[in-house]
Amino acid sequence: MTARSGGVARSARPADPGRVLPGQREILDAAALAFTQNGYAATSMDEIAERLGATKGRLYHHYRAKVDIFHDIVCSGMQELIDGVAPIVARQDLSCADRLWRMAHHHAGLMMTRNSYQRVAVQAVEMHRMSKSVDAVLEEMFVLRDRYEQLFAEVINQGRQNDEFRDVDPRLATKPVLGALNWISLWYDPERGDFATRARVAEEYADFVVGGLRRSRP
Amino acid sequence: MTARSGGVARSARPADPGRVLPGQREILDAAALAFTQNGYAATSMDEIAERLGATKGRLYHHYRAKVDIFHDIVCSGMQELIDGVAPIVARQDLSCADRLWRMAHHHAGLMMTRNSYQRVAVQAVEMHRMSKSVDAVLEEMFVLRDRYEQLFAEVINQGRQNDEFRDVDPRLATKPVLGALNWISLWYDPERGDFATRARVAEEYADFVVGGLRRSRP
DNA sequence: GTCTATATGTGGATAGAC
DNA sequence: GTCTATCCACATATAGAC
Numbered sequence: 001m002t003a004r005s006g007g008v009a010r011s012a013r014p015a016d017p018g019r020v021l022p023g024q025r026e027i028l029d030a031a032a033l034a035f036t037q038n039g040y041a042a043t044s045m046d047e048i049a050e051r052l053g054a055t056k057g058r059l060y061h062h063y064r065a066k067v068d069i070f071h072d073i074v075c076s077g078m079q080e081l082i083d084g085v086a087p088i089v090a091r092q093d094l095s096c097a098d099r100l101w102r103m104a105h106h107h108a109g110l111m112m113t114r115n116s117y118q119r120v121a122v123q124a125v126e127m128h129r130m131s132k133s134v135d136a137v138l139e140e141m142f143v144l145r146d147r148y149e150q151l152f153a154e155v156i157n158q159g160r161q162n163d164e165f166r167d168v169d170p171r172l173a174t175k176p177v178l179g180a181l182n183w184i185s186l187w188y189d190p191e192r193g194d195f196a197t198r199a200r201v202a203e204e205y206a207d208f209v210v211g212g213l214r215r216s217r218p
Numbered sequence: 219m220t221a222r223s224g225g226v227a228r229s230a231r232p233a234d235p236g237r238v239l240p241g242q243r244e245i246l247d248a249a250a251l252a253f254t255q256n257g258y259a260a261t262s263m264d265e266i267a268e269r270l271g272a273t274k275g276r277l278y279h280h281y282r283a284k285v286d287i288f289h290d291i292v293c294s295g296m297q298e299l300i301d302g303v304a305p306i307v308a309r310q311d312l313s314c315a316d317r318l319w320r321m322a323h324h325h326a327g328l329m330m331t332r333n334s335y336q337r338v339a340v341q342a343v344e345m346h347r348m349s350k351s352v353d354a355v356l357e358e359m360f361v362l363r364d365r366y367e368q369l370f371a372e373v374i375n376q377g378r379q380n381d382e383f384r385d386v387d388p389r390l391a392t393k394p395v396l397g398a399l400n401w402i403s404l405w406y407d408p409e410r411g412d413f414a415t416r417a418r419v420a421e422e423y424a425d426f427v428v429g430g431l432r433r434s435r436p
Numbered sequence: 437g438t439c440t441a442t443a444t445g446t447g448g449a450t451a452g453a454c
Numbered sequence: 455g456t457c458t459a460t461c462c463a464c465a466t467a468t469a470g471a472c
Binding site: 036037038039040041042125126127128129130166168169172173175176177178179180181182183184186187189201204205207208209211212213214216 | 429
Binding site: 241272273274275276279280 | 455456457458
């Protein structure tokens with residue numbers, strides 16, 4: 001989870017790559033909320049610190065730069081998605097439609113229960129085509145995103161071959177699926193939604209994306 | 219198209235509301251491209267001016283503030299969506315599935331052919347829940363967005379009542395539909411896509427969203 | 437490990453020349 | 455109508471005390 005660039009650790013502490021240190025977790029939580037509410041570029045380090053009841057000094061002790069905080073939030077969020085969905089893909093005992101349904105359901109759930117992290121991750125995806133964007137620090141992030149998309153493409157491709165799904169291009173078909181799901185993070189308000197709402201939304205979305213790919217008359 | 223706030227014109231020139239003056243169009247085009255590539259907050263007025271081969275002086279002659287440029291781009295983009303889709307909604311001779319298909323197809327097309335404006339509009343939608351965001355200047359924008367969403371809800375509701383569609387909450391059902399479609403603006407690269415690609419994408423998306431709502435076995 | 441300065445750069449917006 | 459010059463606020467990041 002620690003961004004590296006040319007062998008130089010981007011987090012202040014070296015740390016095992018892939019882990020977030022205790023002192024960092026609070027920072028990430030506060031920053032994720034701030035980035036969610038104001039956007040990455042419009043959020044100042046002072047504001048993040050203020051949410052922690054601290055000052056910038058603390059942030060720069062744990063992270064070298066603002067973009068590194070962003071990086072850790074995004075990778076953390078993406079990793080959660082992958083960890084949840086990968087086991088479902090492996091369930092060869094289930095039909096492709098069932099697997100896709102569960103993948104979508106799980107993804108939708110995370111967009112709501114882990115809203116701040118996931119919404120920041122969505123901001124990162126948008127930077128995809130942005131030229132000067134935020135250095136090349138975010139490349140690791142795009143690797144994760146591609147791997148995640150590949151999980152969906154795999155199931156869609158298999159379902160196409162056994163005639164569960166329409167004859168779509170698997171790679172293209174992941175776009176409306178993940179687009180619809182990611183969009184949840186933008187409109188869902190964690191302050192207002194309760195458990196029942198989340199359950200209903202996740203089911204509706206899972207039905208929707210599976211319906212979008214299934215053959216009309218099987 | 220000229221943002222007003224408490225009776226004070228936000229564009230430098232008074233102008234008929236709803237129109238974009240000739241001198242402004244170039245600015246909007248350049249700014250839309252810049253906002254697309256770097257994001258609204260990360261784009262400087264200097265950068266917009268540079269794309270025009272001009273300086274800030276010119277921008278501030280036509281617009282009072284950066285946010286007013288943003289406003290005009292977004293409203294222009296939204297208006298294009300409404301203008302294209304509203305006539306389709308009125309086609310009572312078509313089935314709801316057919317109407318929704320055409321609406322989605324048209325929306326998808328605009329996400330690609332008018333990519334810069336539409337992608338900026340998507341940025342605006344994301345600011346929905348952002349607190350300090352960009353003043354209250356953008357309220358007119360949200361009115362347009364709600365009106366547009368309502369067009370989709372109308373057709374979905376009618377289709378639900380005549381059993382073309384599943385028994386969904388029309389308001390909730392617009393979310394995955396528009397989410398999937400809006401997402402196109404984020405991954406589609408206008409530099410690379412040709413006419414055939416756009417046609418294929420628009421059809422695939424239209425099939426997808428109609429399939430997502432249609433009853434499985436009619 | 438966290439704080440208080442502070443250095444340094446940049447960006448939005450304005451004033452006034454041409 | 456566009457440019458140059460400039461003001462002022464603010465943001466990132468650093469240095470060094472505690």
